[in-house]
Amino acid sequence: MSTSSSRFRFDGDVVLFGRLAVPLVVVALWQVLAMSVSGFALATPTDTFDALLDGIRSGWMVEGFERTMTELLVAYVLAIVVGIWAGVALGLSDFWHDVFEPIVLGTYAIPKVTLFPIFLFVFQFGMDSKIAFGWFHGVFPVAILTMSAMGTIDETHLDVARSLRLSRWQTFRHVIVPSILPGLVIGLRLGFNLTFLGIVLGEMFASRAGLGYTLVEYIAGVQTAPMLAIIVVLVLVATVVNVGFFVLENRLGSRSADTAQMA
Template sequence: MPTRLLDTLLVLAVGLLAWQGVHWLAPDAVTSPAGTVARAAEMLASPRFWPHAGETAWAFALSLVFAIGGGLAIGLPLGLHRFSAEVGEPILVSLYSLPKITLYPVILLVFGLGLSAKVAFGTIHGLVPVAIFAMNGVLALPPVYARAARALRLSRWRTLAAVLAPAAVPEIVTGVRIGFSVTLLGVFIGEMFSSQRGLGFLLMNAIGLHDVPTMLAIILMVGAFAVTANAALLALEHRLHHRPA
């Protein structure tokens, strides 16, 4: 059995034991792993659960498309000009360091309640990491790529689309992996604060009712999805970074 798989199983076992231990110490505050899984299975079997899951999935998919598309549209052109990148990167980092929750009242005023606000909130979380990694991916490429494009007499935008962007794919995938996680977080937070549908809405209802099994079941399902998707993206990232030159 590979060492990485053994390490993963060991971490999982330790986490489950710690979770069970917390349940024994505070049974009213934390349900057991078995109880949480049972509640998650019960929710998955309920027809009322899936419209909420579908709402979250649709909002997340739209947010991810806008975050990746917008991030590439910003980051790749900045990577073409080192001076523009030197000016743009501190601005992007400053925007990313701004607590996004402070922008939520503005988003509600602009987009109103509902799907559009959740998509906007998810997008602003994921756009900047994708832009920064795309920009740095182009900047870090060896100069031979640009020289080859000039030898072929490619235009600047043709060089970006046909030469530099494909060569920067490993760094772009890294940005997408990070953007994926924070976009999901943004959509989830958006649903918690102003939505009448979605998993975040169900979580807020459970918090209001002090329904601990439902709270932990939702967190478990969202966490399992996020960890699985992140592991797949991490494997792809590792493969791209170690592909033959």
């Protein structure tokens, strides 16, 4: 028993060490590659960090970050609300599930960037078009995985909720959410990633503010240090949020395993 436990801890330590080593290896390779080519083609990590600090001091990085995060937050909240509502509604009805599932999956398969001119035509320049485009990216994984997770709910639990005459909100909060939570969290993680992608793409294609817009400006000016500084910031945001979701997913998985063993 102790040997197995010790082996488990050793494996966990190795995995943790590997995860921590990956960014260090990436930075080292980045440094080597930057030294092997001209600074015009690729800035070093040090130059990139200096550009990041300069962007914070001068304000353009902070201003672009605030604009992008504001658009991301609004679009993601809308994607969560609409996605969960649609997924639960379609999951509760076999008829509507069968009718709309191929439509939802087919629409999700469309390359979203080809539809951006429509969003631009409807919402014009500004935050609205980017928020709508980001929402359109993120709502589908939330809705699809919520709809799929609805199939894991025990019908007995729903019958008990009806017999107790629970309201729709009480049924959603006390029966549906605990049952679909593992699948829902995966949908929320994928929804965030795609919403973030939609926001940045929208800023890159048609915007006058935000990190995506600034990134294109520096790409056009072939200024690699501030360009890489923006990329680093975007990667850090995505990494932090995804790590949080992965931790939550692991906790939910461990809780489900413990419940299964007790049963």
